[in-house]
Amino acid sequence: MTDLLDPPVQLPPADEVVHGHDHDEHHGPTGILKWLTPTDHKIIGLSYTVTSVIMLIIGGIFAEIIRAQLATPNGTLVSLAQYNELFTMHGSVMIYLFAGPFAFGALANIMVPIQIGAPDMAYPRLNALSYWLYLTGAITMLSGFFTAGGAANFGWVAYAPLSNSVNTPGTGADLWIGGLLLTGFSAIFTGVNLCATIFYLRAPGMTMFRMPIFTWNMLVTAILILLAFPVLTAGLIMLYCDRHFGTHIFSVQGGGVPVLWQHIFWFWGHPEVYILALPFFGMATEILAVFSRKPVFGYKGMVFATLTIAALSLGVWAHHMFTTGVVLLPFFSIMSLLIAVPTGIKIFNWIGTMWRGEIWFSTAMLMAIGFVVTFLIGGLTGIYLASPPLDFFTHDTYFVVAHFHSVVMALVLAAMGGLYYWGPKITGYMLNERIGKLQFWFLFIGTQVFTFPQYALGLDGMPRRIAVYPHDPQWKWLNDWSTFGAILIGISTIFFIVNVAVSWKKYPAGDNPWDAQTLEWFTTSPPPHHNFYRLPPIRSERPTWDYNHPEHRSVAHGAEHAVVHESEPAS
Amino acid sequence: MQTPALPPQGATVRARRWRRVRRFVALPLAALALSGCTLPSFGAYPGATSGSKSVFHLWQWFSVGAVVIGGFVCLLILYAVLRYRRKGDNIPKQSQYHIPLELTYTIVPILIVFGLFAATLVVENKETSNPPTKVTINVNAFQWGWKFTYPGTNAFVYGQTTQEPEMVMPVGENVHFNLTSSDVLHGFYVKAFNFSRYALPGVRNEFTFYAENTGTYFGQCTQLCGLYHALMWFRVKVVTQSQYAAWLKTFNNPADEAAAKAAAKTTYEQTSAIVPAKGSTTKFGR
Numbered sequence: 001m002t003d004l005l006d007p008p009v010q011l012p013p014a015d016e017v018v019h020g021h022d023h024d025e026h027h028g029p030t031g032i033l034k035w036l037t038p039t040d041h042k043i044i045g046l047s048y049t050v051t052s053v054i055m056l057i058i059g060g061i062f063a064e065i066i067r068a069q070l071a072t073p074n075g076t077l078v079s080l081a082q083y084n085e086l087f088t089m090h091g092s093v094m095i096y097l098f099a100g101p102f103a104f105g106a107l108a109n110i111m112v113p114i115q116i117g118a119p120d121m122a123y124p125r126l127n128a129l130s131y132w133l134y135l136t137g138a139i140t141m142l143s144g145f146f147t148a149g150g151a152a153n154f155g156w157v158a159y160a161p162l163s164n165s166v167n168t169p170g171t172g173a174d175l176w177i178g179g180l181l182l183t184g185f186s187a188i189f190t191g192v193n194l195c196a197t198i199f200y201l202r203a204p205g206m207t208m209f210r211m212p213i214f215t216w217n218m219l220v221t222a223i224l225i226l227l228a229f230p231v232l233t234a235g236l237i238m239l240y241c242d243r244h245f246g247t248h249i250f251s252v253q254g255g256g257v258p259v260l261w262q263h264i265f266w267f268w269g270h271p272e273v274y275i276l277a278l279p280f281f282g283m284a285t286e287i288l289a290v291f292s293r294k295p296v297f298g299y300k301g302m303v304f305a306t307l308t309i310a311a312l313s314l315g316v317w318a319h320h321m322f323t324t325g326v327v328l329l330p331f332f333s334i335m336s337l338l339i340a341v342p343t344g345i346k347i348f349n350w351i352g353t354m355w356r357g358e359i360w361f362s363t364a365m366l367m368a369i370g371f372v373v374t375f376l377i378g379g380l381t382g383i384y385l386a387s388p389p390l391d392f393f394t395h396d397t398y399f400v401v402a403h404f405h406s407v408v409m410a411l412v413l414a415a416m417g418g419l420y421y422w423g424p425k426i427t428g429y430m431l432n433e434r435i436g437k438l439q440f441w442f443l444f445i446g447t448q449v450f451t452f453p454q455y456a457l458g459l460d461g462m463p464r465r466i467a468v469y470p471h472d473p474q475w476k477w478l479n480d481w482s483t484f485g486a487i488l489i490g491i492s493t494i495f496f497i498v499n500v501a502v503s504w505k506k507y508p509a510g511d512n513p514w515d516a517q518t519l520e521w522f523t524t525s526p527p528p529h530h531n532f533y534r535l536p537p538i539r540s541e542r543p544t545w546d547y548n549h550p551e552h553r554s555v556a557h558g559a560e561h562a563v564v565h566e567s568e569p570a571s
Numbered sequence: 572m573q574t575p576a577l578p579p580q581g582a583t584v585r586a587r588r589w590r591r592v593r594r595f596v597a598l599p600l601a602a603l604a605l606s607g608c609t610l611p612s613f614g615a616y617p618g619a620t621s622g623s624k625s626v627f628h629l630w631q632w633f634s635v636g637a638v639v640i641g642g643f644v645c646l647l648i649l650y651a652v653l654r655y656r657r658k659g660d661n662i663p664k665q666s667q668y669h670i671p672l673e674l675t676y677t678i679v680p681i682l683i684v685f686g687l688f689a690a691t692l693v694v695e696n697k698e699t700s701n702p703p704t705k706v707t708i709n710v711n712a713f714q715w716g717w718k719f720t721y722p723g724t725n726a727f728v729y730g731q732t733t734q735e736p737e738m739v740m741p742v743g744e745n746v747h748f749n750l751t752s753s754d755v756l757h758g759f760y761v762k763a764f765n766f767s768r769y770a771l772p773g774v775r776n777e778f779t780f781y782a783e784n785t786g787t788y789f790g791q792c793t794q795l796c797g798l799y800h801a802l803m804w805f806r807v808k809v810v811t812q813s814q815y816a817a818w819l820k821t822f823n824n825p826a827d828e829a830a831a832k833a834a835a836k837t838t839y840e841q842t843s844a845i846v847p848a849k850g851s852t853t854k855f856g857r
Contacts, residue, residue, distance in 0.1 A: 080798055155795045161772060162755040167797060252773035258756070259771060292655070295667045301677075323758070324769045325776040329695055334688050341680045347644060348676040354651040358663050361656070369652060376644055380637045387691040389626045389698050390633060393615075393765035396758050396793035459614040461762030463793040466801035470733075471789065549662060556668040 028529070039124035040529065044131050045110030046426065049419075051135060052102035056412075058142070059093035060493055062086050067486040073473040083467035084153035085172070089142070091156030092176065095276070096183050097138045099411060103279035104190050104225070105134060107418050108218045110426055112194060114520040115215045117203025117538070119530035122196035126189050133186035141179025144172030152176035155465065157269070158239065160250030160261035165243040174243065177236050184233045187275075191225030194218055203519075205538030209303070212518040212541055213296055216303050217282030220310045221275050227314065228271035235264035259326055266317035274313045277407070278306060280414035281346060284368040287414075287421050288350050289542075290516045291365035292357030295554040298349040299541060305342035305349075312339050322391045329388040336386035343379055347372065362514070363436030367417030370444040371410045377448075378406030381455065396465075399458025402451045409447040409489075416443065416496065424509030428525045432507070435499040442492035450485025453478035517542030610635065616762060619788060619809070621781040622698045623765035629694045633687065640683075698766070701779050704747040708740060712750070712757035712770035712792065715799035725822035725831040735804035741815035742782045750776040758793030761807055767793055782809040 029037055038044055066086055069075040078086060113121055121127045144151030149170025154163045158176070161167060198211070198219045211219075239261065241247040248254020250261045289296045296302060312335055318327040319336040350372050359365065381403040384390045394400060416439070424430045457478050462469065469475050512521040522544045523532050536547040540554060613634035618624045711718040716731025719738040730736030740746050750759055752770035760767035763786075768776050792803035810818065822831065 080801065084795070084798070084800075159756050159795070162795065162797060167755055258773065293657070293663055295665055297667060298669075298673050299667060301673050323767050324771060324774075325778075326771070326774060329699070330688075330692060333691055333695075334684075337684045337688055337691075338681075340684055341677065344680045345673070345677055349673075351644070351647050351651055352669070352672075354648075354655060356663055356666070357651075357655050358657040358659075358661055359652065359655050369648070373645065373648060376641060376648075380641050383637065383687070384630070384633055387629065387633065387687065387695075389629055389691065389694045392698070392767055393623070393626060393762070395767055396760070456614055459616070461616075461760075461789075461791070463758070463760065463791055463801075465795045468801050470802075471791075471804060552662050552665050554665045554667040556666070556670075 037128075039120070039128050041113055041121045041124065041127055042110050042426070042527065044127050045106050047131055048101055048105035048109060048134070049107070049426075051131075051138065052098050052106055055093050055097040055138060056102070057493065059090050059098055060490060062090035062093065064486055064490050066090060067483040069467060070469075070479045071476075071483045073469050073476055075468060078467070080467050081150065081153065084155075084465070085145070085151045087465055088152050088155055088176075089144070092141060092152070092180075094408070095156060095272070096180055097134075097141065099276045099408065099415075100187060100272075101134050101183070102415055103276065104187070104194065104218065104221060105130065107283065107415075107422060108194060108214075108221075108279060109190070111422060111520055112215050112218050113197055113201065114425075114523065114527055114531050115212045115518050116198065116201065116206050117519050117532060117535050118197060118201035119532075121193050122201055123193050127193055130186045130189040130193070133182045133189070137179045137182030137184075137186060139179075140175050140182060144170075144175040147171040147175065157265055158261075159265075160239065160242070160258045161252070163239060163243075163261075164251055174240070177240050177243075181233060181236050184229050184236070187225050188229045188233075191222040191229070194222035195226070198222070203535055203538060205543075206519075209300065210538060210541045210543075212282075213285040213299070213302055213306075214279070214282035214518075217278040217285075217306055220306050221278045224271045224275050224278075224310050224313065228268045228275065231264055232268035232272075235261065235268070238264070259321070259324055262321050262324065263317070266320045267314075269320065270317040271310075271313045273407075274309055277411060278309070280371070280411040280418070281306070283418040283421070284371045284414045285346075285350065285353070286516075286518065287364045287368040287417050288353045288372075290421070290514050291360045291362055291368075292354045293360070293515070294353055294357040295517070295542060295545075296349070297352030297355070298345070301345055302349050305345040308342040309339060312342070319386055319391070322388045323395045333386055333388055337383065340379065340383055340386075347376060347379070360514075362420070363431070363433055363440055364417045364421035364514075366437060366440040366444075367413045367420065370440060370447075371414040371417065374406055374413060374444070374447055375410035377451070378403055378410055381406065394458055396463055397458035398454045398462045398464055401464045402454035402458060405454065406447070406451045409443075409451065413440075413443060413447070416440075421514070422520075424513050425520055425525050425527070428509055429503065429505050430507040430509045430513065432499050432503045435495055435502065439492045439495035439499065442488050442495060446485045446488025446490075446492060448485070450482050450489060453481040453485075457482075512544065512548070515545075515548070517545035519543055522547065613638075616765065618765045619763040619782060619784050619786065620766075621783055622779075623763070624783070625694045625697055626765045629690055632690060636683065636687070699778070701747065701777055702745055704745040704779060706741060706744060707747045707749065708738065709749045710738075710751070710759060710770070711753060712759065712796075712803075713753040714755065714797050715792070715803040717803075717805045719805075720831065721819065724819050725824075725827045726819050727822075727831050730805070732799050732802040733804060735806055737787070737806040737808050739808045739810060739815060739818050740780070740782060741812045742785050742809050744812065745779050745781050747779050748777065750778070755796050756794045757796050757803070759790070760793040761788055761790040763788035764807075769794060785809045785811060 028034065028040070034043065035047060065078065066083070069077045069083060109121065109127065113119070147170065149172055151172040154168050154173065163173065198215060238247070238249045242250050248256040250256050250258050252258065285296055285302065316332055316336045316339065318332040321327050322329060385394065385400065385403060420431055420436055457475055460475065462472065462475050509525045511523065511525055514521070522536055536543045540546055546553065610631040613631060615627055615630045618627045707722050709720045709722060716729070717736050719728040719736060721727065728736040728738055750768055750770050752772045754772065757770040758767050759770055764780060768778055770776065786809055788807045788809070790805045790807055792800060796803065
């Protein structure tokens with residue numbers, strides 16, 4: 001399908017063709033073997049995509065059960081014990097098995113090599129190992145439900161000493177630890193792979209400051225993974241030793257320190273927040289630029305903001321521990337507040353990208369705008385929580401629950417935007433836009449209806465992780481609204497599944513259906529085995545745009561000429 | 572294509588724009604600043620202790636900032652979305668950098684952040700200070716209840732889950748609290764005091780309340796602590812100082828004395844960690 005917006009295709013100069021001359025025909029395994037033995041990053045990435053979206057649905061079902069239980073003050077849908085299992089596994093599935101793997105296993109795995117003009121990830125077999133570790137980890141963690149004692153039930157943060165063998169003796173807890181260790185190693189290997197790929201496999205001309213923002217964010221994410229995940233792995237091994245080998249690292253009676261677990265966990269856990277967020281920031285950035293028909297506003301500022309967020313995120317872990325009374329409050333308070341600055345830069349850059357653009361409200365764009373608004377709400381309420389006195393009275397209440405659900409639902413909006421934006425590139429087929437827009441409105445409105453009552457509930461003193469609230473039946477109506485929001489979100493997910501079924505191989509996409517900017521839109525949809533038959537000249541961070549619209553280069557404010565000149569040497 | 576109307580002279584436009592800014596932004600802001608004590612509550616509770624009142628005011632000013640900044644950014648988004656809809660196949664100007672603008676939205680947030688931090692420090696130092704007091708109450712959390720002992724007296728209050736204990740404390744006086752836990756983490760949270768603090772095994776957390784009004788307030792565990800976490804309740808009854816003295820006297824009999832001694836003993840011993848044995852014990856290589 002030829003895109004009407006494209007100029008007639010011209011072949012690039014011969015010296016720009018770097019890949020693909022002998023890969024026109026690829027004879028790999030077919031059928032089931034194609035999915036069991038792949039080392040192609042696109043196939044592995046697709047496996048990741050399908051698995052992590054299934055995890056999103058499983059975690060979502062847990063959430064719907066939780067919300068149904070809370071619809072009445074004395075809910076009897078599940079028992080107190082089952083409720084503890086449900087919110088533990090809801091958090092664990094969403095954080096460990098959906099958000100992270102979806103970002104760096106699925107979309108980054110597929111898109112980063114193509115965005116930088118590489119034929120594959122640097123270590124294709126390590127990439128395959130990552131996926132299989134992730135899949136086994138997910139199955140291990142979820143199999144807790146089939147043990148006698150049920151799944152893990154100490155919250156997704158597993159605070160010691162509740163998580164020791166005295167207070168939580170079940171096998172489900174051990175399976176949780178094991179599953180998390182496996183997915184943790186999977187993340188570390190993906191981090192290694194992404195770093196190596198981005199540092200060593202960039203195409204000629206693709207300098208660091210010509211990488212798309214998504215690739216930049218994935219590089220920073222990968223570095224954060226390498227800094228944070230080994231700490232979690234070490235902590236989990238300590239926890240397992242405490243449970244089974246008689247050590248007393250986190251138990252007072254053996255001379256250990258329970259708070260040490262919180263330090264270890266959050267030293268991983270806060271960078272983890274940005275490990276989850278940065279990839280989705282990147283996706284939204286790309287989408288906003290493409291559908292505004294403009295370059296990313298403040299590209300370099302965006303990169304430095306990402307680096308600043310990553311650096312600060314390593315020094316803020318104890319803001320999760322303000323109410324423990326054993327951490328230095330002012331230090332962690334100012335570090336946490338300062339994160340608002342680079343995050344604010346990003347939000348203004350996103351608005352600057354849309355400003356004076358030509359905005360095309362495709363589903364992907366709607367999702368990205370919904371992401372910015374929802375993330376703005378989550379970010380502003382996060383500023384309260386960085387102030388210790390305000391954290392004292394909102395900590396462990398529904399205010400915190402609402403805050404991080406605003407943030408993670410913003411990430412889900414961006415993730416859906418990413419699927420609508422890159423889906424055509426990965427599969428070669430478009431999704432139905434009309435169903436997509438319905439999905440967006442249900443998801444966006446549902447998210448706000450879901451979180452806003454929770455802010456009010458938290459301020460009215462409703463603690464998190466309680467299955468019943470017989471003392472305060474006046475919380476019912478707000479909980480009901482929140483449950484209604486959760487139902488709207490559930491319906492939006494059904495729209496997505498229906499959309500995939502309805503659009504299955506129906507609307508061929510063409511190579512560049514969005515008139516996009518970055519390198520992945522220069523190749524075919526889906527890309528060939530080693531991604532490119534030919535490459536355009538790479539003279540800025542949007543080579544495909546430059547190729548298609550050579551007369552519309554990026555310009556700086558007040559400048560006469562384009563930011564990057566034609567005559568500038570390629571790296 | 573329609574020809575755009577000839578724009579008026581730059582100075583006139585700027586003057587008019589500034590007048591509009593003054594009317595729609597500056598005036599309401601000034602009005603808001605002048606009426607400081609009549610700010611809306613933004614959903615929070617004014618607080619029943621002196622510390623919680625300061626926290627409440629901090630909350631109000633943070634909220635003013637959040638509403639102003641959030642509203643401004645939302646308006647920008649809304650304007651961009653409505654104004655710059657794609658209407659044809661035009662390619663807009665590919666502007667990418669605007670250094671003065673970018674610097675502005677870097678420096679202004681830094682200043683705002685330091686303002687918020689300064690306000691935070693003032694309130695935080697007030698709330699976490701522990702001035703010398705005459706009254707001390709030891710709070711011990713356990714699965715799934717609370718025990719309040721009053722050192723130097725025979726008084727103690729004990730209760731678990733929905734048979735919640737009712738702690739008694741005097742009004743108009745600094746009351747010192749020592750918070751401990753016998754088993755896992757718990758959260759000591761009284762909504763009316765705008766305050767929570769973890770009860771940690773092996774740690775004694777200390778804080779001070781100065782209650783300004785009498786009344787009975789509800790408290791609840793906020794940190795997940797196992798099966799009956801949702802039902803780990805207590806109440807705080809703030810009484811006048813004479814009522815408080817009279818209440819302490821009701822414990823002056825031999826039976827209460829023996830009970831109080833036993834209670835005090837466990838309170839101090841468990842800080843050096845005795846975890847009640849239950850469930851399976853730790854075995855090597857299970």
